[in-house]
Amino acid sequence: MNIGDKVRMLRAKEQGVITRFLSGNQVEIEIEDGFRIPVMQSELVVVSPMEAERFKPSGQAAEVREAFAPQRPLGQPGQVLASVGFYLAYVPQNDRDVALYLVNNTDWEVLFTLAEEREGSYRGLQSGTMKAKTQVKMAEIYAMAKFEQWPTLLAQALYFRPGGGQPARMPLVKRLKPRAQAFYKNKQIVPVLGQPGHVFQLDDETTNASMAPPTSDGLKTAMLTPNEDVAIVSVERPNSVVDLHIEKLLPTGNSGRKPDEIVEVQLRAFEKNLENAIASGMGEITFIHGVGTGKLRQELHRQLSRHPNVRFFEDAQKQKFGYGATKVTLK
CATH class of the missing domain: 2.30.30 (SH3 type barrels.)
Structure with missing residues (x-):
């Protein structure tokens, strides 16, 4: 499918x-x-x-x-090529580590290189040729607990298709370092591989459109010019105890916000701190939500019960917080 x-x-x-x-x-x-x-x-x-x-x-x-539409073999009238669909995927191996895959879901053969960049240093990971509709697993394994230390990945690709009648395509040069929030939102079934993973598309309609035959200067420029849309990770490690009371989140006042709007502000703070705690490798975090009507506590527990990176949660230190806080243990 x-x-x-x-x-x-x-x-x-x-x-x-x-x-x-x-x-x-x-x-x-x-x-x-x-x-x-x-x-x-x-x-x-x-x-x-x-x-x-x-x-x-x-x-x-x-x-x-x-x-x-599924692509027709080369040479048939009205030929359509799948020109977009080159992905980088982080695929979970267990609850702690992910493996790295390159996926070619196009109708082109791809000559690729993949490397790590850390503080200006370059380390090649793998190079090779990928047939159409194939995937390659890299030898690298990344620990989720060290998410903020993951390197920037540099992917480069040249496109090839045998025979005539195909417009030349410009090389692909892409750098990627996922943000914590985008990383978890991009979880889906990896094309071709058919397993769940965190998927990032390296090409798009603009960078992979068929183009006029490139000149030697154009090739050099494309390979050496850094891609401007680099996603830089910026993860702020939260405190082990996060107070969600509105007067803590908005010390200058809530500006007459309605109750539903106040809860929305609290939920955004909860989600941000939870994702940052996961990305920075924290083992646990406590959220002070108060008692009140119980609406905020109910929504927090609903989200925590469905979160794939939460091991379990419970009322936190009743003698200290009463029933107004929830302690979350992360995977």
Whole structure:
């Protein structure tokens, strides 16, 4: 099951086209009226190419199907190439470590190099050639507890496809160092590999569009010029006890905020401190939420119960905080 496949729901009449993979073994599909909906992969079946051709969808879904359609072999009339889909993925090996993968979900062969950059020093990790629709596992293992110490990764790629009729493509040069918040939000099924991981797309429509044949100066510039959209990680290690009372978060006053708006401010502070605690390798953190109506405590516990990096949580030191604090133990 890949992006662009036409699928049918097993328990409903709707059909659609897969537009992206979501977490929890779900995919997003665009149905014929143009709406995009999440569906479990187990509830879908891929429509055969012959059936898809005979029963073409109409409207916007037809346009999406054409844009994401599974690619035809070289040489057929109306050939469409998947030119976008080069990924870097951090794939969990256990609850402490992740492995590094490069994924080529395009129709091009890719000659690649991958290296680490630490404070100006360069360390090559691997180089090689990736066939279309393949993945390569690097030898590197990174510890989640040392997230803030992970290096910047430098990926470079040259694109190749045998035969004539293909526009030349500019090389790809990309640096990546994920932010803590983006890292956890980017968890999904890794294309080609089919396992859950934290996925970052190294190419996009702009950097990977087919271009005129490059000059030697253009190649040199593309390979040596740093990419400006480097994602720099900046993780502030929070205190072991975080007070979520609004007067602590907004010492200058809450400016007449409504109760729901106050809770929203408290939740944003909770989420930020929790993610920073995870990224900085803390073993536990305590949140003081007070008793009040219990709405904030209930929402904190709801989020903690579903968080993949929380081992368990409990009321913290009743003799000190009463029932107004929650202690969280992290994985």
